[in-house]
Every structure is written in C-alpha cells, then in structure tokens.
Amino acid sequence: MHKVSVIVPVYNCENYLERCMNSLINQSLEDIEIIAVNDGSTDGSLDILTRYQQLDNRIKIIDKENTGVSDSRNKGIETSTGKYIAFVDSDDWVDLHMLEDMYIKAEDTNSEVVICSYMREFGNHSKIKIMNLDEDIIYEGDRLKELHRRIIGPLNEEFKEPESLDSLGSSCTKLYRSNIIKINKIKFVDLKEIGTAEDTLFNFELFNYIEKVVFINKPYYHYWKQNSKSVTSAYNKNLTNQWKNLFRYMDDIIKHYNLDENFSKALENRICVGVLALGLHVCKKNNNLTTINRFKNVKSILEDKTIKEAYDNFDLSYFPIHWKIFYFFNKKRWSLLSYLMLSSIELLRTRV
Numbered sequence: 499m500h501k502v503s504v505i506v507p508v509y510n511c512e513n514y515l516e517r518c519m520n521s522l523i524n525q526s527l528e529d530i531e532i533i534a535v536n537d538g539s540t541d542g543s544l545d546i547l548t549r550y551q552q553l554d555n556r557i558k559i560i561d562k563e564n565t566g567v568s569d570s571r572n573k574g575i576e577t578s579t580g581k582y583i584a585f586v587d588s589d590d591w592v593d594l595h596m597l598e599d600m601y602i603k604a605e606d607t608n609s610e611v612v613i614c615s616y617m618r619e620f621g622n623h624s625k626i627k628i629m630n631l632d633e634d635i636i637y638e639g640d641r642l643k644e645l646h647r648r649i650i651g652p653l654n655e656e657f658k659e660p661e662s663l664d665s666l667g668s669s670c671t672k673l674y675r676s677n678i679i680k681i682n683k684i685k686f687v688d689l690k691e692i693g694t695a696e697d698t699l700f701n702f703e704l705f706n707y708i709e710k711v712v713f714i715n716k717p718y719y720h721y722w723k724q725n726s727k728s729v730t731s732a733y734n735k736n737l738t739n740q741w742k743n744l745f746r747y748m749d750d751i752i753k754h755y756n757l758d759e760n761f762s763k764a765l766e767n768r769i770c771v772g773v774l775a776l777g778l779h780v781c782k783k784n785n786n787l788t789t790i791n792r793f794k795n796v797k798s799i800l801e802d803k804t805i806k807e808a809y810d811n812f813d814l815s816y817f818p819i820h821w822k823i824f825y826f827f828n829k830k831r832w833s834l835l836s837y838l839m840l841s842s843i844e845l846l847r848t849r850v
Contacts, residue, residue, distance in 0.1 A: 538564030
C-alpha cells in the first residue's frame with residue numbers, strides 16, 4: 499500500500515500536462531502512486547503520459563473512451579491502493595511539499611480529511627483563495643457539522659465575504675483517507691446530469707461519514723484559470739436545468755442523512771447566490787449569444803420556479819451594498835437591471 503494515490507483525470511491537456519506531471523513526480527513524499535486517467539484525449543496527452551511512465555514507474559495509466567471527469571475520478575478511486583487519495587486536475591499543479599505536509603498532518607491528528615488553501619493562476623497574476631478556516635483546531639463534533647453545512651451554502655454573516663462562499667467544495671484541495679470513500683461507495687456524479695460542482699456534491703455526501711478534519715493555511719494547490727478548453731470554461735446552454743438536478747441531489751442527501759434545517763436553508767441560499775454564476779455564464783463573451791438572447795436567458799433564470807421559491811425567504815441584510823443591490827434586483831425579478839449588472843461584472847472580469 500502506498501501512502502498516497504494521486505488521481506489525475508486527463509482530457510486534451512497537452513499544453514499543460516508536463517507542468518502538472520513535473521509537480522507530482524518531484525514531490526518530497528516519494529511513496530506515492532500517480533494514476534493518470536486518459537479520458538479519450540484526441541491530442542498528444544496520452545503520448546506525454548506514456549513518456550512520463552517510462553521515466554517513473556510510480557505512474558499508472560488508465561486509457562479509456564471519453565466518459566467525463568467524474569467517471570475518470572471514479573475509475574481512479576477503484577484502481578487506487580494508497581492509504582490516502584488526492585485529486586489533481588491535469589491543467590493545474592501543486593507545490594512540491596504538498597502531499598508530504600498533508601500526509602503528516604493527517605497521520606499526526608488522525609484526521610480523515612486534510613484541507614489546504616489554493617492559488618488561482620491567471621497567467622499574468624495570482625490570487626489566493628480565502629478559506630476562512632482555523633488552522634489551530636481539529637474540526638469535529640459541532641464544528642465539523644458547521645463545516646459540513648458550509649460546503650452546501652452560506653448562512654448569515656458568511657454573506658459578508660462572498661469571495662469565500664465556494665472555497666470548500668473543491669476535491670483538489672483535500673487529502674482523503676481512502677477507505678472512507680471506498681467503504682461508503684461515494685462516487686462523483688456525471689456532469690451531464692449536474693453541469694458543474696461534482697466535487698462539491700462528492701464532499702457534501704462524504705462528510706456525513708467524516709469525524710475529523712484539519713486545515714493547513716498554505717496555498718499548495720495552483721488552479722489554472724486560463725484553459726479555454728476546460729469544462730468550466732465552455733458555454734453550456736443546459737446549465738440551469740442541470741443545476742436544478744444538482745440541487746435535487748443535495749436535497750436528497752439532506753433528507754437521506756436527516757440533516758437539520760440549517761442545511762436546507764443553506765441550500766436555498768446556494769440557489770439564490772448561484773444566480774450570479776448562471777447569469778455570468780449567459781453573459782460570457784465567448785458564448786455567441788445575441789444581446790437579446792442573453793437578456794431573455796437571464797429573465798428565464800429569474801422566473802424559474804425553483805429559483806423564485808428560494809428567493810422568497812432570501813435575507814439580503816448581510817451582503818455588502820453592491821451585492822445587496824444585485825440580489826435585490828434578482829429577488830424582485832427586475833430582469834433588465836440584473837442583466838445590466840451581470841454584463842458590467844463580466845466586462846470587469848475580462849479586463850482584470
């Protein structure tokens with residue numbers, strides 16, 4: 499048994515793959531296996547993996563037809579032999595001490611999950627993701643319950659720092675004890691069903707079986723934001739309906755595990771806050787929609803029954819003023835004003 503299995507889904511990533519693999523084969527923790535799952539790549543990704551495998555016998559290659567990132571991760575989990583599992587996306591990279599530091603932390607504290615921070619890499623600048631976690635405690639009992647709830651959505655004062663609202667969902671900033679995943683048969687759900695946030699859903703279910711979590715306040719993971727071919731970069735006209743499936747999955751987990759009303763409220767808040775991401779997705783410069791069709795899509799989002807019901811009890815009092823205005827427009831379903839704010843935000847994002 500290796501100490502850590504690193505699972506790397508790979509799809510048409512030849513421009514970034516060497517950077518990722520170099521950061522893994524040079525880890526200070528040597529007792530690892532690297533499971534690269536080639537998801538039917540049509541570029542030179544498989545050739546790159548084969549070359550690296552010839553250099554380092556810790557690399558295993560699973561070559562399969564294109565079935566998506568969730569299935570790739572699931573296949574990697576099935577194949578893994580490590581005591582712990584880490585996930586790294588093939589266009590990202592990690593600091594060379596990441597796995598060693600997180601492994602030692604997990605062993606020293608007997609924790610099933612170790613979380614680290616991460617950097618968002620934009621090519622010409624980097625920005626750290628604020629996690630708002632305490633490095634000096636073990637999350638267990640009520641503290642762990644609150645952390646679990648934060649995965650699904652925010653409550654009250656947490657709205658004051660909207661930048662950190664989605665920081666806990668990533669699977670790539672965590673080291674997991676593998677038997678917790680395997681014994682409880684936790685799987686990643688296909689993005690064709692839920693659109694995005696497969697890792698958030700994975701974590702939300704997994705944390706029902708976790709007793710201890712610790713946090714290392716270091717940005718070991720580097721999340722590359724400049725890959726225009728990635729799943730999260732491409733325009734998806736079905737995203738609103740897929741997210742409704744995602745919300746149903748989350749609601750089913752709340753009911754199945756008898757989670758309390760704070761989880762249900764957090765899910766409602768997630769739905770409301772998610773309008774920002776849905777709207778920006780519609781307003782993307784590269785989606786080839788006309789201005790009229792972008793406005794119509796924003797209007798359709800705000801008039802959706804699931805979203806309308808979530809906004810009925812949405813509390814705006816904790817937001818900074820600019821976000822309070824935006825979500826007030828959404829709550830009132832003033833589609834034109836919401837659309838204008840979304841277009842302005844998208845314009846600013848592409849210029850920063």
